[in-house]
Amino acid sequence: MSDIVVRAQGLSKRYQIGASRLAYRTLRETLSQAPEASLRRIKSLVTPSHGPDKAKNLIWAVRNLSFEVTRGEVLGIIGRNGAGKSTLFKLLSRITRPTEGWAEVSGRVSSLLEVGTGFHPELTGRENIYLNGAILGMRKVEIGRKFDEIVAFAEVEKFIDTPVKHYSSGMFVRLAFSVAAHLEPDILIIDEVLSVGDAAFQQKCLGKMDEGRRGGRTVLFVSHNMGAVRRLCTSVLWLERGECRAVGRTEYVVGAYESTVLGLNQGAAASVALPGAGSPDAPGHGLRLHFLSEDRQPRSRFSLGEPWCVWFDFEIVRPVKHLIAALALTRLDGSPIQTIWSAPSDLSPGCYRGEYPITLPLAETELTVAVGLSSFERGFYDANGAGHVTITAEGARVAPLRSSSCGVLFSTSRPAIFGIGAAPDGAGKV
């Protein structure tokens, strides 16, 4: 049952910003600006041009988003502040309307953009459970049925008939989250609410979310915590300035996000300076890494199947024997892909360059490059995560294999297939 529960097509939301719209207007302002505004409106009818001042006041909080979410999927939504995550959630939970495009959502949607929405400080815990439940879309009988469970989960049994204004902030948040956690929507939209309560309570919340996911619930989860996104999400949508920068498997998207946004390395530079020597008595150290295409153009983005190479420049300050300059390609999640060793050489002081040709024809991936120097298998210099390379399907020479289980390396060997007679007992039978 791979049914799609959320489908968005060209979803866009435009906001008007600027002094006149940021704050609510007073009638006087509108009246005093009315002649001017209507004049402008008439002008724009005559000359339908998009003046610079008009474009400046409009901002696309979400622009042209198209994606699908299948039942049971946990979709993480990441991006920097102001990337449009909250706006997207507000659109999907129908709080605000899109300017263009559309989305279809099938089933009951509950959004937790903030826990405790509608809680009233003067009302008791019991009263707030009913009120908040109703606001979040629960039926009265449903709340009644789950009441004890909600109270127990929040650990506030003793204070259930006390006005919540007397609650500690921890108790308040626990109760609020507990009501939300006992919703049974088909689609749950959560915005950073897992950062509530103490560690033990957070653990309980994660458990509750997992339980829901196993029960076939679809979860849209926005977070800045990449650890939580990695742990919980099956796929991730990365927003940048309202647009979709990447969407796909968690590992890939989060990896790319971390390397470019969080600046784990120098990003997409085609030439990277390497850190200096680790110890003063080391016989040498790295200088620079260069990434080049087949025609020697510096680049850090290559197509599937396209040959490229790395130059590893290093300096030898003391004569060294049996030197090996090694290079390793690692995925952003830390799994190594390939290691290449140079031929051992005896070197006198000077600057040297190792050239490593690489071709990765199978899977799109983000890679970090590590280099090291050793003498007689004893390393004296290494630099991890020194460079960053993207392998993309754009302009690929081979058709990209989209299967997620496909490896990165391509084997040139072609295993033979031969007959072995009748099937042995038990094998291949159900």
Place this chain on the structure above:
Amino acid sequence: MSATSTTASAPTIIRIEPSQGWFSLNLAELWEYRELLYFLVWRDIKVRYKQTVLGVAWVVIQPLATAAIFAFIFGRLASLPSGGVPYLVFVFAALLPWQLFAGALARAGTSLVNSANLLTKVYFPRLLVPLAAIVSGLVDFAVSFVILGGLMVWYRVPPSWNLLTLPLFVLLALLAALGTGLFLSALNVQYRDVQQAIPFLVQAWMFLSPVVYSEELIPAGTVRFLYNLNPLTGVVQGFRWALFGAAPPTVITLVSGVLVVLVVLAGLVYFKRVEDTFADVV
């Protein structure tokens, strides 16, 4: 936004798209959310008298004290006519529907802005917010109605069968509050001037209705006709007529009833037109 359910078992597919058309009132959805309306009303009432020493007694004290003051000023000092009924009863009978109307109007007018935290966080039909504000006044009304009964017994004012028409006048007062409240609440989201103007509006409206005086004081002719177009004139006349057989409301009350229905419809259209922008503007 339209919710279409294909079969009973299939999940509802909700389509989210830019506003289309100029009016769509989804009554089915409103019915779906009836429990939320109940809880919003219930919250309003609960919260109103929390942490007050006298609690619900305020429902009694407020209109009684107000009526006593008006009776003293207009009945005693100014010696205005009250058609043979004790002035206190005369004023109280009018204050009942008036306070229902005025309270509903004032609460509805500011309701959306006061619920800003809900509007920007959760989806539900926005119409519920002013509706709840209007309905929540009915409980206070019911309590003060009992007081009126007590007053009538005390002053030996005989009731009549006309009492059975009272719900009609209550409905008229509520509809008048709803129609005006829909406009004011939606306008207040955009222009906070509205909430400054509401107390003034309510006060002016009270003196334009025969609450503290008898409509006999209004000169006959065009002025009287316009005066009677005010739906609250009809409501107050209706109450006095139903309770102790004062002059019945004129046929103009019917006209004003039709006008009120038109205002409610116009208010609904306006409200639905702008409700999509509430979360962005409030």
